[in-house]
Amino acid sequence: MCARCFDIDRRALLAGGGLLAASLTTGVAEARVRPADMTPLIGPGFKPTDADELGLWQQMHRVEEEISGSNLLIKDPAVTAYLQQLIGKVGGPAAKDMRIYLARIPDFNAIMFPTGFTVIFSGLLLRMRNEAQLAGVIAHESGHFLRRHMIRMWRDMKRKSDLFAIGSMVAGVAGAGAGVNTGQLTQLAQLGTILSLFRYNRVMEAEADAMGARLLAENGYPAAEMANTWEQLIGEMTKSARYRRKRRDRGYSLFATHPAPESRMADLRVSAAEVTVAGRAYDTGRDRYLSAIRDIRPMLLDDQVKLNDPGASQYVIETLARDGWNGLLRFHEAEVWRLRNRPGDDLRAAQGYAVAVAFPDAPADAWRWHGVSLLKQGRTNEGRSALTRYLAMKPAAPDAPFIQQMIVAGR
Amino acid sequence: MRHQGIALALALGVSLSACVQTRQYADVEFTPPSGDYRLLVMRPDVTVTSLRTGGMAEPRADWTETARANIIAALKDQQAGRGGKALVLERRSGLTGVSEETVADLERLHSAVGNSIALHKYSGARLPTKRGRGLEYTLGEDAVALGRKTGFDYALFLRAEDNVASTGRIALQVLGVAGCAIGFCAPSGGSSQFAYASLVDLKTGEVVWFNVLKTGSQLPGVSFGDIRTNQGAATMVERLVGRMKPGRLVRARERR
Numbered sequence: 001m002c003a004r005c006f007d008i009d010r011r012a013l014l015a016g017g018g019l020l021a022a023s024l025t026t027g028v029a030e031a032r033v034r035p036a037d038m039t040p041l042i043g044p045g046f047k048p049t050d051a052d053e054l055g056l057w058q059q060m061h062r063v064e065e066e067i068s069g070s071n072l073l074i075k076d077p078a079v080t081a082y083l084q085q086l087i088g089k090v091g092g093p094a095a096k097d098m099r100i101y102l103a104r105i106p107d108f109n110a111i112m113f114p115t116g117f118t119v120i121f122s123g124l125l126l127r128m129r130n131e132a133q134l135a136g137v138i139a140h141e142s143g144h145f146l147r148r149h150m151i152r153m154w155r156d157m158k159r160k161s162d163l164f165a166i167g168s169m170v171a172g173v174a175g176a177g178a179g180v181n182t183g184q185l186t187q188l189a190q191l192g193t194i195l196s197l198f199r200y201n202r203v204m205e206a207e208a209d210a211m212g213a214r215l216l217a218e219n220g221y222p223a224a225e226m227a228n229t230w231e232q233l234i235g236e237m238t239k240s241a242r243y244r245r246k247r248r249d250r251g252y253s254l255f256a257t258h259p260a261p262e263s264r265m266a267d268l269r270v271s272a273a274e275v276t277v278a279g280r281a282y283d284t285g286r287d288r289y290l291s292a293i294r295d296i297r298p299m300l301l302d303d304q305v306k307l308n309d310p311g312a313s314q315y316v317i318e319t320l321a322r323d324g325w326n327g328l329l330r331f332h333e334a335e336v337w338r339l340r341n342r343p344g345d346d347l348r349a350a351q352g353y354a355v356a357v358a359f360p361d362a363p364a365d366a367w368r369w370h371g372v373s374l375l376k377q378g379r380t381n382e383g384r385s386a387l388t389r390y391l392a393m394k395p396a397a398p399d400a401p402f403i404q405q406m407i408v409a410g411r
Numbered sequence: 412m413r414h415q416g417i418a419l420a421l422a423l424g425v426s427l428s429a430c431v432q433t434r435q436y437a438d439v440e441f442t443p444p445s446g447d448y449r450l451l452v453m454r455p456d457v458t459v460t461s462l463r464t465g466g467m468a469e470p471r472a473d474w475t476e477t478a479r480a481n482i483i484a485a486l487k488d489q490q491a492g493r494g495g496k497a498l499v500l501e502r503r504s505g506l507t508g509v510s511e512e513t514v515a516d517l518e519r520l521h522s523a524v525g526n527s528i529a530l531h532k533y534s535g536a537r538l539p540t541k542r543g544r545g546l547e548y549t550l551g552e553d554a555v556a557l558g559r560k561t562g563f564d565y566a567l568f569l570r571a572e573d574n575v576a577s578t579g580r581i582a583l584q585v586l587g588v589a590g591c592a593i594g595f596c597a598p599s600g601g602s603s604q605f606a607y608a609s610l611v612d613l614k615t616g617e618v619v620w621f622n623v624l625k626t627g628s629q630l631p632g633v634s635f636g637d638i639r640t641n642q643g644a645a646t647m648v649e650r651l652v653g654r655m656k657p658g659r660l661v662r663a664r665e666r667r
Contacts, residue, residue, distance in 0.1 A: 051471060051472075051473070052469055054471075054472040054473070055460075055469060055470035055471045055472045055475070056470060057472070058470060058472040058475060059458070059470050069512065069515050154469075157467065158463050158465065158467050158469065160465070161463070161464075161465025161466060161467050162463060162464040162465040162579065163465070164465055165464050165465040165466060165583055165599075166464065166465075166583065169583055169586050169587060169590075169597060172590065172595045172597055173586065173589075173590045173593065173595050175595070
């Protein structure tokens with residue numbers, strides 16, 4: 001139930017059913033789910049009563065205990081309170097029941113668990129340009145809970161695996177009676193079962209998208225931002241793949257658990273238009289968002305840059321800069337070049353640091369690298385003063401004695 | 412959640428057959444605790460599932476609660492019989508003077524070490540340098556610190572699973588065996604159990620003893636105990652921790 005889990009063992013499945021996979025193309029062009037049809041299936045304070053759901057919840061309590069105590073979580077009280085308040089706003093009838101955790105994982109993802117707690121990856125916060133985009137993802141995840149997707153999926157899997165077991169047993173016994181080997185037929189049936197499980201999953205993602213768009217618009221956010229999020233993701237995947245001289249995984253596969261990003265984006269545009277009420281004012285909440293993540297944004301950028309995925313990092317930074325460049329973004333742009341280290345990148349990075357320090361919000365590290373670059377170019381005095389500036393901004397820097405030495409030596 | 416990782420690795424490692432299987436490893440110098448020792452049983456991780464017709468294991472909350480209570484009661488009885496004083500933690504906060512976080516950290520550390528034991532002792536990825544050297548794993552200083560603080564001599568980590576075949580699954584098993592008569596033999600697994608226990612010496616921090624129990628049968632209706640009952644839980648506890656074998660060197664000395 002995550003926002004984008006592309007990598008189910010597709011290759012293994014393909015190996016088993018290549019021919020069939022090639023001949024079937026269902027599931028790629030599915031009908032869009034209309035936001036108007038998406039009514040929440042649970043109310044406030046929902047508690048399970050059926051045996052299977054009770055069992056699922058009991059296990060998930062242990063999972064939540066483990067996750068809530070994980071040292072991967074970012075526990076900044078201001079940021080977590082902000083996220084909790086946001087899910088309390090766009091979470092529909094279950095808004096007050098859901099819990100939200102922020103994990104420090106530099107990846108674009110979010111997961112909703114069956115008991116109504118969700119884990120947001122820090123890489124997601126980095127990529128969101130405004131509150132509406134983040135609220136869109138949270139509303140999508142809430143949609144999974146409100147539409148009871150996990151238990152519905154569990155029951156669907158149970159039903160299909162039961163039917164398959166009975167079917168293959170009956171076929172086997174009947175086949176043996178008639179002297180036919182039904183082994184291959186059974187394998188095909190198994191593939192069919194697996195395929196329909198994936199399809200069910202895609203339908204649910206589409207439902208969550210529609211539900212999310214509706215929750216977003218109802219709470220005064222422009223629902224079109226959900227489609228923009230996908231546009232950004234597609235752009236990033238393309239850039240990342242191109243840098244590595246690969247083609248982007250297009251997610252058209254029959255086995256994709258989620259609809260292709262393109263079709264999700266297209267559907268979301270239509271849905272957004274549907275839920276938008278003419279004359280009503282919608283607010284992206286960009287300022288609110290930026291002030292909420294201000295303290296952790298340098299860390300988010302740093303984590304992304306250190307992934308050593310220059311194509312993606314550069315795209316992410318450029319996307320954020322569409323709302324205006326600043327010292328922080330310019331510094332990390334230069335960092336991408338420095339770490340990429342292709343011919344000419346040192347010069348590019350040096351120029352980047354020089355641009356970064358011209359902004360009033362340039363981080364201390366921008367001055368550090370600006371100084372180091374200047375020393376390398378033989379501009380000793382300028383370099384010294386930049387490094388002095390770094391030490392003034394960050395007197396307790398772990399590398400302070402080293403920098404001190406550079407200032408003295410001038411190289 | 413983490414325990415399931417070990418469980419999965421172990422379940423794959425110990426081969427499936429229609430019987431009760433245990434396989435234990437011990438530190439070469441291990442002597443089973445006896446006399447007046449104090450044992451801390453970390454929160455037992457118990458899960459009872461219902462095996463559906465198609466093979467999916469569906470967790471059942473009520474069964475799990477009953478079984479957990481049974482296992483805890485059986486453990487207390489069993490330890491009392493050996494002369495030790497055992498405290499069974501029913502939740503992480505159950506240890507006075509020790510924070511929930513400390514207990515959680517030790518559980519996580521044990522999960523990591525347990526995964527390693529599962530991989531190198533049970534899943535076939537044997538380490539040539541560890542050959543014939545028994546169990547050589549430790550939880551280190553954290554475990555020693557806990558022992559010093561609480562006065563316990565040993566800590567026991569335990570996980571128990573029982574997968575109870577539903578009526579539909581039993582019918583499928585019957586059909587699979589009946590098919591043999593006409594040349595289509597397709598026996599499928601029925602009720603099965605899986606458990607492991609890990610004993611840590613809190614004076615040294617070392618994992619001194621580790622045991623895995625697996626029961627299961629492909630014959631319909633055959634079960635090797637049901638931990639939802641008092642008797643079944645007692646049987647499982649006895650099979651799992653009832654017969655601790657001393658370490659190799661200790662046994663060698665005894666023979667001499």
